[in-house]
Amino acid sequence: MASRKPFYLLVGLLIIAGVSLTLHRHYTYDIPWLPGETRQTWSIEAKVEFDATGEEILASLAIPNTQPGxxxxxxxxxxxxxxxxxxxxETGGDRAEWSVRNASGEQALYYKVDMLLDPYAAPPQTSKPPKLKVHIEKEPYATAANQLLDRAQERSSNPYTxxxxxxxxxxxxSQNAQLLAQLKPQLNWIVQxxxxxGVPAREVHALYLEDGRRRQELVNYIQxxxxEDYELFNPETxxxxxxxxxxxxxxxxxxxxxxxxxxxxxxTFSMIEQEQPFSVALNQKFADNELLNFSLYTLPLEEQALFKGILLIPVGVLMVVLMRILVGLKTSGTFMPVLIALAFIQTSLITGLVGFLLIVGAGLVIRSYLSYLNLLLVARISAVIIMVIGIIAIFSIIAYKLGLTEGMKVTFFPMIILAWTIERMSILWEEExxxxxxIQGGGSLLxxxxxxxxxxxxxxxxxxxxFLGIQLILMxxxxxxxxxxxxxxLELKRFKPMVEDK
Structure with a gap:
């Protein structure tokens, strides 16, 4: 007897790979477990205002990029x-640059950006420490600065402290701090x-996000x-x-x-907080992502819609396998129920059931006549396909004239599969x-x-x-x-008499 270890090993590897990929998608790309969740986004508008002097204009504005959070x-x-x-x-940082040959008077330029609140955000490049720049100040500022730095170093143990x-x-x-403040702002002194x-540091400009705020200005922080790591410090507190x-x-x-x-x-800046469905936010987030991100959100929307249907087929296949192998239901064709279920998704369940019964019923009546013609199999199946197309067309026209627009959806049924179903049921009728x-028709519908x-x-x-890893788990x-x-x-009923005899 052949060893079953390779089989169990394969099943175990599939489950481990599927679960690992699923957890990776959730924790790396923030894909939620449940549908209907939303993601918080901020729409921020920067308004640049200046007075043009009638000359060539070149305006350059620093703009944010993906960053932690x-x-x-x-x-x-x-x-x-x-x-x-x-x-x-070259020093890093993106900028928006406006230019015009000549302009005069008051000018207003607008820049708008949407930022997704994302705890898994991955910056395109890490923030690099600035080069150390040591300034030599004149007296008495040099002495005051050195004394202030010495006192701070005595009470510190690392760059952050x-x-x-x-x-x-x-x-x-203190007296030294008041003297230094006369020469330059406090923030500049701290960085210097x-x-x-010997500690790399720099002044950074940040924006506090508050819903509905208008004409806000940037605040200064110390990085x-x-x-390679850094921390932000509020220079005031x-x-x-x-x-x-x-x-x-x-x-x-x-x-x-x-x-x-x-x-x-x-x-100045204005901002609005918004809630977006996670699918919309992720479509934008992954619009231009790295090659190793195997996300369907990187595909065009048309292909995404196609895969939403294709990826459901393994679920239907699993249902067929369980009902046939474990329950013992008989179906007309192995995976015909899956294709019929796909048609039900397009038509709705009630409309699909009625349409399926009407088409198959009418097809069986006409097929019974074809059996008297003694046609070859290929010709008979071809005739049945044409017959099914005609029946669907007639039912669609009748439904439209009666105002039953739902009835027109019977066109979503797979015509070739319906033709083979009618042929198999007709032969089964004649033989058994x-x-x-x-039994088989009812099993197929169930x-x-x-x-x-x-x-x-x-x-x-x-x-x-x-979560594409789900496909491995289904396999x-x-x-x-x-x-x-x-x-x-369903086979257990055969043993019911034995139990009753006891």
């Missing part, structure tokens, strides 16, 4: 009469002293590096870490806004009688209805489309069912 979905601008280009500077202590030194408004201590509603707008040591040919330039036709209920379930449709279940050699449920 946020994924950029799409961006658009409104700038009539201006040329537009998106560029990336040093940044915290420096902020506290300035906040207590961190560089002087402190400890190797010394609080470490990034709040959940804080979006980094410019964090590559560059200016937020540059305008050549204009004066009095400034930028109407009783077997009712399995088709059960397959329809499973395939049309919203949770199953969601799981099969979003493992089919293999396990195929290995069953015990009694079918």
């Amino acid at each position: 946020f994924t950029q979905l799409n961006q658009q601008t409104a700038s009539p009469g201006y040329g537009l280009a998106f560029s990336e500077r 040093l940044a915290r202590e420096l902020i506290q030194e300035f906040n207590i408004q 002293l961190l560089h002087q201590a 402190v590096f400890d190797g 010394g609080e470490r870490g990034r709040p959940e509603n804080l979006l980094l707008w410019e964090y590559h040591s560059g200016p937020v806004l540059e305008v050549v040919g204009g004066i009095n330039s400034h930028v 009688g109407p009783h077997q036709v009712v 399995v088709a209805v059960l397959a329809y209920l499973a395939m049309n379930n919203e949770l199953i449709r969601h799981l099969t489309f979003n 493992a279940l089919v293999l396990m069912a195929g290995n069953y050699t015990g009694y079918r449920l």
